[in-house]
Amino acid sequence: MSFLEISGVRKSFGPTTVVHDFDLSAEKGEFISFLGPSGCGKTTMLRMIAGFETPSQGTIRIDGEDVTHVQPNARRIGMVFQAYALFPNLTIADNVAFGLKVAGRPKAEIATRVEEMLALIKLPHLASRYPYQLSGGQQQRVALARAIAVKPRVLLLDEPLSALDAKIRVSLREEIRSLQRELGITTIFVTHDQEEALSMSDRIVVMSEGRIDQIGNPFEIYNKPRTRFVAGFVGTLSVLEAVATGGTGVRIGEEAIVLSGAPAVQPGTSLSLALRPEAVSLHPSPERINRLAGRIVDVAFLGSVVRMRIATAGGTVLVDSFNDPATPPPQRDTAVTLHFTAAGIYPLEGAGDAPVAAAAA
Amino acid sequence: MNRSRIAPTVIVTLAALYFLVPLVATLEFSMRMVRGTYSLKAYQVVFADPRFQATFSFSVIAALCTIVIGALLVVPTAYWIRLKFPRLRGLVEFITLLPLVVPPIVLVFGYLRIYNSSSWLPFTATIAGTNVLLVFGYAVLSLPYMYRAVDTGMGAIDIRTLTEAAESLGASRRTILMRVILPNVRAAILSGAFLTFAIVIGEFVLASLLNRPAFGPYLQLVGANRAYEPAALAMIAFAITWACMGFLQLFGSGVPGRRLGSTILRFGKRGR
Ligand SMILES: Nc1ncnc2c1ncn2[C@@H]1O[C@H](COP(=O)(O)OP(=O)(O)OP(=O)(O)O)[C@@H](O)[C@H]1O
Numbered sequence: 147m148s149f150l151e152i153s154g155v156r157k158s159f160g161p162t163t164v165v166h167d168f169d170l171s172a173e174k175g176e177f178i179s180f181l182g183p184s185g186c187g188k189t190t191m192l193r194m195i196a197g198f199e200t201p202s203q204g205t206i207r208i209d210g211e212d213v214t215h216v217q218p219n220a221r222r223i224g225m226v227f228q229a230y231a232l233f234p235n236l237t238i239a240d241n242v243a244f245g246l247k248v249a250g251r252p253k254a255e256i257a258t259r260v261e262e263m264l265a266l267i268k269l270p271h272l273a274s275r276y277p278y279q280l281s282g283g284q285q286q287r288v289a290l291a292r293a294i295a296v297k298p299r300v301l302l303l304d305e306p307l308s309a310l311d312a313k314i315r316v317s318l319r320e321e322i323r324s325l326q327r328e329l330g331i332t333t334i335f336v337t338h339d340q341e342e343a344l345s346m347s348d349r350i351v352v353m354s355e356g357r358i359d360q361i362g363n364p365f366e367i368y369n370k371p372r373t374r375f376v377a378g379f380v381g382t383l384s385v386l387e388a389v390a391t392g393g394t395g396v397r398i399g400e401e402a403i404v405l406s407g408a409p410a411v412q413p414g415t416s417l418s419l420a421l422r423p424e425a426v427s428l429h430p431s432p433e434r435i436n437r438l439a440g441r442i443v444d445v446a447f448l449g450s451v452v453r454m455r456i457a458t459a460g461g462t463v464l465v466d467s468f469n470d471p472a473t474p475p476p477q478r479d480t481a482v483t484l485h486f487t488a489a490g491i492y493p494l495e496g497a498g499d500a501p502v503a504a505a506a507a
Numbered sequence: 508m509n510r511s512r513i514a515p516t517v518i519v520t521l522a523a524l525y526f527l528v529p530l531v532a533t534l535e536f537s538m539r540m541v542r543g544t545y546s547l548k549a550y551q552v553v554f555a556d557p558r559f560q561a562t563f564s565f566s567v568i569a570a571l572c573t574i575v576i577g578a579l580l581v582v583p584t585a586y587w588i589r590l591k592f593p594r595l596r597g598l599v600e601f602i603t604l605l606p607l608v609v610p611p612i613v614l615v616f617g618y619l620r621i622y623n624s625s626s627w628l629p630f631t632a633t634i635a636g637t638n639v640l641l642v643f644g645y646a647v648l649s650l651p652y653m654y655r656a657v658d659t660g661m662g663a664i665d666i667r668t669l670t671e672a673a674e675s676l677g678a679s680r681r682t683i684l685m686r687v688i689l690p691n692v693r694a695a696i697l698s699g700a701f702l703t704f705a706i707v708i709g710e711f712v713l714a715s716l717l718n719r720p721a722f723g724p725y726l727q728l729v730g731a732n733r734a735y736e737p738a739a740l741a742m743i744a745f746a747i748t749w750a751c752m753g754f755l756q757l758f759g760s761g762v763p764g765r766r767l768g769s770t771i772l773r774f775g776k777r778g779r
C-alpha cells in the first residue's frame with residue numbers, strides 16, 4: 147500500500163468538472179510534480195489533498211487513513227503557497243514556531259526546533275526580523291521551514307517559485323529538492339514550468355483539462371510522451387505528418403522512414419510523428435538510418451547551441467546542433483539532409499490540441 | 508503670482524475662512540468670561556462642574572463599550588464574509604450603511620417600541636438595561652465606519668491564503684481569528700475605534716430620548732442656559748474630535764506587519 151493514495155477523484159464546481167478521474171499513488175518520500183498549463187486543475191487537486199476543497203467523488207488516503215472528509219487542520223500536511231503567505235505580524239522565528247505553538251508543544255522543544263529549521267534554510271540570523279524585511283526568496287524559504295517544522299506527513303507546494311526571479315528560482319529549487327531528500331518527506335509540487343518538473347521530480351503527472359495525460363519519471367515523460375499533448379507541452383518538439391505503410395514503416399512525403407515499433411494504425415492511414423530537436427543531426431552515422439530532405443528556413447545562434455528551422459515534406463522540423471568554433475553555422479536556404487535513428491522519431495496517440503512548439507515557432 | 512493660480516488660491520482662502528472664522532470666534536468668545544481681559548475662566552468653570560465630569564466619563568465608558576462590541580461584531584463578520592461569502596460583500600456593505608440613511612430618531616423610536624418596559628424584552632425597564640440599549644444603539648450608529656475600516660484593513664492582507672496557511676499548520680478557526688486575523692487588522696480596528704469614539708462623545712438623540720446622562724445632552728443643556736461655558740465646551744469637544752482624527756492618521760496608515768510600537772517608533776525617527 148502506498149503512502150498517499152488518490153483514487154477516482156473528481157471535482158465539479160457547479161456544472162463544470164475541473165478534475166476528472168484522478169488516480170495516483172505516491173510512495174513515502176517520493177517527489178511528485180503536477181505539470182500542466184494554466185487552468186488544468188493542478189491547484190484544485192492539490193487543494194483537495196490539503197483539505198481546502200472536498201472531492202465531488204473519490205477518496206484520498208494518507209498513510210492508510212481516509213482523509214477525504216477530514217478538516218485541513220487535522221490532516222498534518224504542510225503547504226507552501228506561491229504568495230509565501232507568511233504571517234505579517236509575526237517575526238520569522240514566530241512564523242516558523244506557529245504550527246508548533248498551535249500544537250501546544252513545550253517551549254523548549256519549540257525553541258530548539260525553530261533554531262534547527264532556521265539553520266536548515268540557512269537564515270538563522272534573520273530570526274527576529276519581520277517578513278516585510280525579507281526578500282522574496284528568503285520569505286519562501288521561511289514558508290518552507292514553517293511548513294516542515296511540524297513534521298507534516300505530506301508537503302504540498304503550489305508554484306512556490308513562480309513569483310521569484312530566474313536565478314533564485316534555480317537555486318531555490320535545488321535547495322527544496324535536497325531538503326526534501328534529506329527529510330524523506332512525501333512531496334507534491336505544482337508547476338507549469340516543465341524545466342522545474344523535469345529537474346526536480348521522481349515522477350511527473352502531466353495534466354491537461356483536468357485529466358492525467360501521463361504519469362512517469364522525467365526521462366520517460368520527455369523521451370516517451372504518450373500523447374501529443376504531453377509531447378508538445380514537455381520540451382520542444384516538431385510534429386511531422388506521415389502515412390503508415392505497414393509494419394514499422396511510414397512515409398513522409400516520398401521518403402520511407404522506419405520507426406522502432408509498429409504504430410497502432412492501419413496501413414494507409416495518416417499519423418503524426420514527434421521528433422525532438424536534439425535527436426536530429428545534419429551528419430550521417432551508422433545508427434541514424436532515417437533520412438529526410440529539407441531546406442533551412444531559419445538559423446538561430448543561441449551560444450552553445452545552434453537552432454535551425456528546416457522545412458520538409460512532413461512539416462517544419464527544429465534541429466539543434468552544438469556550436470563548433472571551427473565551422474560557422476549553415477546559411478539560410480541551403481538544402482540539407484536530416485539524419486535520425488528509428489528510436490528518435492515516434493508516433494503520437496490522441497488528438498490533444500497541444501501548443502506544438504514547431505507550429506508556433 | 509501666476510494668473511492661473513489666483514482662482515484656486517481665492518477658493519482655498521474662502522474655504523479656510525469658512526471653517527476658521529467660527530472656530531476662532533468661538534475660541535475668542537469662550538475666553539471673555541471675565542470682563543475686560545482674556546482668561547480661561549469658562550474652562551475652569553466647565554471642568555469644575557461635577558455634571559461635566561459625570562457625563563463625560565459616562566460617554567467615555569459608553570464609547571469604549573461601543574468600540575468593544577462593534578469590534579466583536581464587525582471583525583468576525585467581515586472576516587467570514589470575505590472568506591466564505593465574497594458575493595454577499597456588496598449586500599452587507601449596504602446594510603452597514605443604513606445607519607447613515609435612517610435617522611437616529613427613527614432608530615430610537617423603533618427601540619422604544621420594541622424594547623419598552625411592557626414588551627417581551629424590556630430593556631428600558633431598568634437603568635442597566637437602558638444603558639445596554641444605548642450602547643447597542645451606538646454600535647449601530649458606528650457600524651458604517653467600523654465595518655468600512657475593518658473591511659478595508661482585511662482587503663490589505665490576503666485573508667484567504669493566510670487562513671489556509673494557518674489551517675494547514677493545524678490552527679482552529681478561533682485561533683486563526685485571534686492570532687492571525689485580529690493582529691493584522693489592529694490598525695484598521697483602531698481607526699474605526701477613533702471614529703466611533705468621536706461619534707459617541709457628541710451623540711445627542713439616542714442619549715436624550717433614552718434619558719441617559721451622557722455628554723451630548725449635557726452640552727445641549729448648558730448651551731441653552733449659559734453664555735460662555737457652551738463656547739468652552741464646544742472647543743473641548745472639538746479638541747477631542749481632532750485628537751481622534753490625529754490618532755486615526757497616525758495608526759490608520761499602519762502597514763500590516765509593523766507593530767503599533769514600531770509605527771510610533773518610525774514616526775519618532777522621522778521626526779528627528
Ligand atoms: N472555487 C472555484 N469555483 C469555480 N471554478 C473554479 C474554482 N476554483 C477553480 N476553478 C476553475 O477550475 C479550473 C482549474 O483551476 P486550477 O486553479 O486548479 O488551475 P491550475 O492548473 O492551478 O492553473 P494555474 O496554473 O493557472 O494556477 C479553472 O478553470 C478555474 O476557473
Ligand SMILES: [Mg+2]
Binds near residue numbers: 188189190304
Ligand atoms: Mg494553480
